[in-house]
Amino acid sequence: MARGTRRTQVARVTEHGGGVWSIPVPIPDNPLGYTLVHLLDTDRGPVLIDTGWDDPTAWDTLTAGLAACGASVSDVHGVLVTHHHPDHHGLSGQVREASGAWIAMHAADAEVVRRTREAEPTSWLDYLAEKLAVVGAPEDHLAPLRAARASGRAAALPRGRPAQPDREIVPGELLDLPGRRMRAIWTPGHTPGHVCLHLEETHPAAGEDAPGHGRLFSGDHLLPEISPHIGLYEDPDDATVTDPLGDYLDSLERVIALDPAEVLPAHQYAFTDAPGRVRALLRHHEERLAGLRTLLVDRPLTPWQLAEAMEWNRPWAQIPHGSRTIAVSEAEAHLRRLVKLGRAEAVPGSNPVRYQAI
Numbered sequence: 001m002a003r004g005t006r007r008t009q010v011a012r013v014t015e016h017g018g019g020v021w022s023i024p025v026p027i028p029d030n031p032l033g034y035t036l037v038h039l040l041d042t043d044r045g046p047v048l049i050d051t052g053w054d055d056p057t058a059w060d061t062l063t064a065g066l067a068a069c070g071a072s073v074s075d076v077h078g079v080l081v082t083h084h085h086p087d088h089h090g091l092s093g094q095v096r097e098a099s100g101a102w103i104a105m106h107a108a109d110a111e112v113v114r115r116t117r118e119a120e121p122t123s124w125l126d127y128l129a130e131k132l133a134v135v136g137a138p139e140d141h142l143a144p145l146r147a148a149r150a151s152g153r154a155a156a157l158p159r160g161r162p163a164q165p166d167r168e169i170v171p172g173e174l175l176d177l178p179g180r181r182m183r184a185i186w187t188p189g190h191t192p193g194h195v196c197l198h199l200e201e202t203h204p205a206a207g208e209d210a211p212g213h214g215r216l217f218s219g220d221h222l223l224p225e226i227s228p229h230i231g232l233y234e235d236p237d238d239a240t241v242t243d244p245l246g247d248y249l250d251s252l253e254r255v256i257a258l259d260p261a262e263v264l265p266a267h268q269y270a271f272t273d274a275p276g277r278v279r280a281l282l283r284h285h286e287e288r289l290a291g292l293r294t295l296l297v298d299r300p301l302t303p304w305q306l307a308e309a310m311e312w313n314r315p316w317a318q319i320p321h322g323s324r325t326i327a328v329s330e331a332e333a334h335l336r337r338l339v340k341l342g343r344a345e346a347v348p349g350s351n352p353v354r355y356q357a358i
Helices: 056-070 092-099 106-117 121-134 139-151 244-258 274-298 302-308 321-340
Strands: 020-026 034-040 048-049 078-080 100-103 181-186 193-201 215-219 263-266 344-346 355-357
Touching: 020 056, 034 056, 034 263, 078 092, 092 100, 100 106, 121 139, 121 321, 139 321, 181 244, 215 244, 244 274, 244 321, 274 302, 274 321, 274 355, 302 321, 321 344, 321 355
Parallel strands: 048 078, 078 100, 215 263
Antiparallel strands: 020 034, 034 048, 181 193, 193 215, 344 355
């Protein structure tokens, strides 16, 4: 459906008990389908956890979902953003305009939002084209970026001007939510400032002796069937060599320690056995790291060549242009982890850069 075209939405709201609901807000032209926006009742009014993509149909769905929960957008007291991606933060500004709600986000992702708001389209396109050339992207991948730069188009840029948050989510602290007990857990990896939100209250469907502790709003950190994308933390003005995959694996260990009775993610569906899901993800990434190192034993490869050889949800030839850029970022994140573990290294003087096993 074209942007700006409206269609009456039927709210498919799920009540999870204890003053918690979820509203599936559609993501246009995305295989994920929707973002699960969660509503949490507080003594000052409803608080949203994420808001969904900035799109008219998504807005209509969100407002219809709030009505199905017995609320309206004007009632919203605050917005807690798990991370800065547009399918989570996109509608936050519109919610604030309609209700006067505050918007809270971890400082690291708030800084990403600031850079995005201030970025010149041409500088981002220059950075992206140069970076992709260094990692071995072929000319047919670079050509559309260069054409966009030459014509002044910004098709490769993140869209719009995301809302600047006005509150900080501080890890480890209880959030200011009257009548509720929720603590922020910093879980970097998917983004530098991703947070999970731990509702430290007895699960309404369980007794005091039930296994697990409270409920975890996990954003994109922990999903029941999908391994979240772990790429690089992009900052054209910062040359710090980060380790997003290492951050993510460490963050997974924090979730095991929490041992929540139920996980309420931002995609797919709610699930139990968070420790089991964490162990599966840890195995997945260890197996992937081992497999990528094996590929580097035979001959040095560029990150682009490594991405071509990795297993994705479809053949490389069928992956669209933008998704290939994301896939290469994920290959780079795994390479950085291998280098940090002492299992691979860059070939000195190689251009484009190649890596080899050690």
